[in-house]
Amino acid sequence: xxxGDASQLAGRLSGAGRWRLPSRALLRLRAAASGGxxxxxxxxxxxxxxVLCRGVALPAALAVCLTLATLVYPAGxxxxxxxxxxxxxxxxxxxxxxxxxxxxxxxxxFGISLQGTLAGAGMVMRALIIIVAVMGLVSTVPIDRIxxxxxxxxxxxxxxxxxxxxxxxxxxxxxxVTSWHAMRLRAGLxxxxxxxxLLLVAAVTSSLRCADEVVLAAEARAFDPSARRASRFVWxxxxxxxxxxLAVVLVALTGMLH
Amino acid sequence: MRLxxxxxxxxxxxxxxxxxxxxxxxxxxxxxxxxxxxxxxGSIGICIAxxxxxxxxxxxxxxxxxxxxxxxxxxxxxxxxLSPMIAIVxxxxxxxxxxxxxxxxxxxxxxxAGAAAVTWNTLHMVLIQGLVFGAGVIRMYMIMVQKAxxxxxxxxxxxxxxxxxxxxxxxxxxxxxxxxxxxxxxxxVARRALVEIDAGEPS
Numbered sequence: 001x002x003x004g005d006a007s008q009l010a011g012r013l014s015g016a017g018r019w020r021l022p023s024r025a026l027l028r029l030r031a032a033a034s035g036g037x038x039x040x041x042x043x044x045x046x047x048x049x050x051v052l053c054r055g056v057a058l059p060a061a062l063a064v065c066l067t068l069a070t071l072v073y074p075a076g077x078x079x080x081x082x083x084x085x086x087x088x089x090x091x092x093x094x095x096x097x098x099x100x101x102x103x104x105x106x107x108x109x110f111g112i113s114l115q116g117t118l119a120g121a122g123m124v125m126r127a128l129i130i131i132v133a134v135m136g137l138v139s140t141v142p143i144d145r146i147x148x149x150x151x152x153x154x155x156x157x158x159x160x161x162x163x164x165x166x167x168x169x170x171x172x173x174x175x176x177v178t179s180w181h182a183m184r185l186r187a188g189l190x191x192x193x194x195x196x197x198l199l200l201v202a203a204v205t206s207s208l209r210c211a212d213e214v215v216l217a218a219e220a221r222a223f224d225p226s227a228r229r230a231s232r233f234v235w236x237x238x239x240x241x242x243x244x245x246l247a248v249v250l251v252a253l254t255g256m257l258h
Numbered sequence: 259m260r261l262x263x264x265x266x267x268x269x270x271x272x273x274x275x276x277x278x279x280x281x282x283x284x285x286x287x288x289x290x291x292x293x294x295x296x297x298x299x300g301s302i303g304i305c306i307a308x309x310x311x312x313x314x315x316x317x318x319x320x321x322x323x324x325x326x327x328x329x330x331x332x333x334x335x336x337x338x339x340l341s342p343m344i345a346i347v348x349x350x351x352x353x354x355x356x357x358x359x360x361x362x363x364x365x366x367x368x369x370x371a372g373a374a375a376v377t378w379n380t381l382h383m384v385l386i387q388g389l390v391f392g393a394g395v396i397r398m399y400m401i402m403v404q405k406a407x408x409x410x411x412x413x414x415x416x417x418x419x420x421x422x423x424x425x426x427x428x429x430x431x432x433x434x435x436x437x438x439x440x441x442x443x444x445x446x447v448a449r450r451a452l453v454e455i456d457a458g459e460p461s
Contacts, residue, residue: 164270211271
């Protein structure tokens with residue numbers, strides 16, 4: 001999805017002029033979201049809301065999370081335009097209705113349970129909250145920044161590894177196909193178990209050869225992955241008010257139960 | 259865990275290999291709705307990650323390979339990739355935990371690591387759906403199993419037996435993947451040592 005598509009979708013969702021946030025504030029928020037930290041905070045909030053909210057709090061949580069998604073990562077809402085998503089959700093409600101306890105009515109061989117329908121609707125709302133948040137995070141924050149989040153969590157050098165892996169993909173795929181054809185032409189597939197083991201060794205060896213070339217090139221340029229800062233994930237201080245506000249909303253939503 | 263430049267690049271290359279298998283063969287098998295796709299892909303993937311553990315014998319290397327593969331899976335052209343991404347990371351995590359707790363690398367620990375990783379696939383769907391949809395979905399599955407058993411006139415215990423056979427099949431596939439990885443990893447290390455001696459740069 002291109003940034004153009006995302007803004008087009010956001011325009012469509014905001015009612016094409018019926019109601020609009022001040023465009024400058026919206027643009028500033030979207031720019032902050034692409035930095036990563038705003039999107040990660042909103043994602044964490046949505047995940048927590050989806051897991052912690054129950055009963056009447058769930059529709060409210062869904063409304064808050066969809067509003068956040070519209071403002072911060074509208075690309076995540078694209079998942080709602082897929083027919084497959086809705087088919088899955090309808091199937092979930094239908095099966096929950098049929099297998100639910102104390103059926104109120106019967107429809108042919110099936111019993112219709114109101115309790116089951118409500119439980120199914122709850123599941124659908126939770127699923128929507130989580131799916132939109134995940135798709136939003138993945139489509140808004142660049143993959144090297146997501147690698148940066150993991151690096152921040154202690155998996156050092158992962159941002160570099162993901163970058164190298166991404167660039168090695170076509171080379172590795174080509175060598176995998178070449179090894180497969182070579183083995184097939186030499187009738188190596190007659191003994192499938194041995195063939196698979198040999199194919200694995202060939203694929204791993206050629207991948208390691210590619211890795212050696214990358215290491216040589218990197219060492220020749222005195223490259224140090226731990227000194228790389230450009231793609232590191234940075235928490236900015238201005239994120240604190242947003243995180244606090246969302247924490248208050250979460251407490252209010254979970255408190256709706258009591 | 260801090261890996262050197264060389265180790266990081268090896269992790270990246272093997273992560274890319276696992277990722278490319280997931281993106282090509284994985285997409286193909288998912289489109290064809292081949293049964294036990296998770297077990298097949300999990301066995302191949304964990305085999306690659308365990309070979310990586312032989313080449314980079316450091317705690318966390320298997321998990322790093324899995325994380326790289328999972329992040330590459332995010333670029334897959336397929337629709338929903340979140341569930342496979344979580345499965346890949348969990349497989350790497352389980353294999354790494356078993357290898358780290360098992361001490362010195364041995365054939366047995368590799369077989370156990372492979373078995374633990376691939377067996378995750380049997381629990382994955384239920385656990386992930388439980389996490390996303392809530393505990394209600396697991397209750398729903400249990401009721402469905404009971405109703406299906408009643409419909410087919412077979413005792414519920416038979417359904418449980420089928421599930422046990424399914425888990426046992428995954429354990430065997432994973433253990434085989436671990437053993438193949440142990441053998442293949444040693445072949446790869448030997449081959450690399452020969453190449454380095456030929457090139458006059460002993461490791």
